[in-house]
Amino acid sequence: MSRPAHRVAPAVRRCPGGFVAVLLAALLSPAAPLIVRAQAPGATAAEAGSPAAQASAAPGAPPAPAARAAVTAEPSTKIGVLVFGDYYYFASDHAAAFDGQHGFWFRRLYLTVDHAFGATLSARFRLEANSNGKMTAPATSITPYVKDAYVRWQFSGTHQVILGIQPTATVEFVETFSGLRYVEKVAVGLYRLDSSRDFGLGFSGPIDAGHRLHYVAQYGNDSGITSEIDRYKSVRAAVRYETNPGLVAQVAGGYQARAGRGSRSIIDAFVGYHNPAARAGVEYVRNIRRPAAGTADTAVDIDIFSGFGVWNVKPDKVSIFARVDHSTANPDADGIDYLPIDRGSPFTMGLAGIEYFLLPSVRVSPNVEFVRYGPPKAGGSVTPKHDLVMRLSFYWSW
């Protein structure tokens, strides 16, 4: 069964001055293997160590432990595609534009080209396209953009450096472990605490000889998949423990500098367990947003607890999954594509469904997402209408 790749996730971020030191520290840290991934879509997550596990790797399977990806000595190129979306019905929604809506949409289309230059160098180029997730006019064509564009160099043992637009340390590992990206994003990505991509330089590799402990350190534009237009940068880092089957744990962090000495920082702690029959995990995230100096804006702190479980009733055929997140009010939540959430109230998001595999790489999943709001923050007067969306999600890749 294919497992989503995971990669060595990292995560410590800070701002410029300390960036170089962090990167150098990563570079000089104990040698250990790193996961090279030349991956092709559909390839196992284990190929990984490499970013973008999520994509090609088939969802639904837990990540393999820091397995060393097989690397080829001869140049090779692979092309892969991944598609998922839904038929959705918003039985109820606090946002008038979504309330009562139903239809088809693609939440993700990937076209990926992976090239291995040899045993230690590889590159990925990936285009992504999505249906409009805001339910607003004008209706536009589904236009591609660059999602990944990086080169990976295994410079010493299995330690590697990645340059270009690549997955971020704060999102990638947890997303790979959950294995159901096509059903929903993980908390940090869904609630817009950090981007799933950044253009930068990342180091990763094992810390111990048994490859159970891994590090990742990244320095980047902090511009997601968009072009850079300022001088403010980000640092992310992570340390991860991993066994398979068995326990996994990760602590990740990020620091994003903003204009006027404003900043955002993220701390994420995740613990999970997986075996061939099931996987489960719990996560706590704290996002601290400091406003620019000289403004009347106030600091915003967001706390999120998330827990999920997946039971492989018939491995590679049927699985049952559920997840519950609880978050304090999040001023960015109303901008979430495909599932806008009220920005002024704490909320609990629940998700449950069944996944059926026509083939390991062709799946359908009837599922339901609901959001229940708590009392709004000071200044708010009315608790928003709850959200309920029923979906038939579909996924295929090759």
Added chain:
Amino acid sequence: MSDCLCPGRSTYAGLIVAALMTLTITSLSAQEKPAPGGGATPPAAKPAPAAPAAPSFKISGLIFGDYYYFAGSNATSFDGQHGFWFRRIYLTYDQTLGSKFSTRFRLEANSNGKMTAPATSIAPFVKDASLKWVYSGQHQVTVGIQPTTTFDFVEAVWGLRHVEKTPVDLYRIDSARDFGVSVAGPITADNTLQYTAQFGNDSSINSEIDRYKSFRAALRYVTNPGLVAEGVFACQSRALAATRTIAQVFVGYQGPQGRAGVQYVHNSRQPASNTTNATVNVSVVSAFGMWFARPNKLTVFGRVDHSSANPDVNGIDYLPLYQKAPFTLGIAGVEYSIIPSVRVSPNVEFVRYGTPAAGAAAPKNDTVMRLTFYWSW
């Protein structure tokens, strides 16, 4: 109607037909550029090997960009900025259709090079879409969106496009692409003398929205190793007789230890007939050299351009220049190849301005330090 000083429609057709009937080709491959980089694949005098008879395809990629730091810039939005950007991303599909035909489809994407909001995603667009027919001997005709004759060859000899564009391209004198038809081939039996003639929309990679077209032609002498030389003329018609012409002469030398070249470009821009604006003449002199200190491993390069004031240079992506003063641009750097197709290059670009036009403010000089990266497959 005479709102254009370029040759008329019938003249264009005549030129193309004449070229088609008279010459013999070298597939000077308007499209196949040598791999950039020190020493890799300088332009060859001999035509490319004949295409295989059986249909085949190839998918390839090319990416380059920088970590940049603008230590000084005349443009306030760039001054002091630093970060990563991609100046080019290519995804190319090449298909041969038997021994006589081949086709190319290429998408390009780039980071925003203006440093202005809103920050947008890096969206691809069609850069090449062409069909090539080798119709007689080595003579070929190419139709579609294709490289322009004006600087395709010079860029190939320069070989460091990932470090910087060549002058005609960089200073926005002509576009790198046009949608049109071209004929190319050898004039002499040993293929050292070659011709190219091209007729196009003059709309670059954009859709055409007017009746004004362009004509470009080049005559080239190529030996390798040895001397290369090229003369180019281009005429771009515009509404209200605002015609633009380009004349360019390039001479270079390429050998196993290095390459060097000098170039002179004159660009004349007629004003629209309903204005009192004066004709704008832009003259550029450029010279470059590179030494393959360790072939396919380490290259040292330098280049100096001098240009008169150019009203379009403030719109250059990734390196906006001041448009009201003459300037001298210098580039120097070292390129290291991890493998021939994966390279890094620390380099510096600096621009020093001369006396600005009457009434214009003296600009701050520009200095940008970059760690340029390049990979392709």
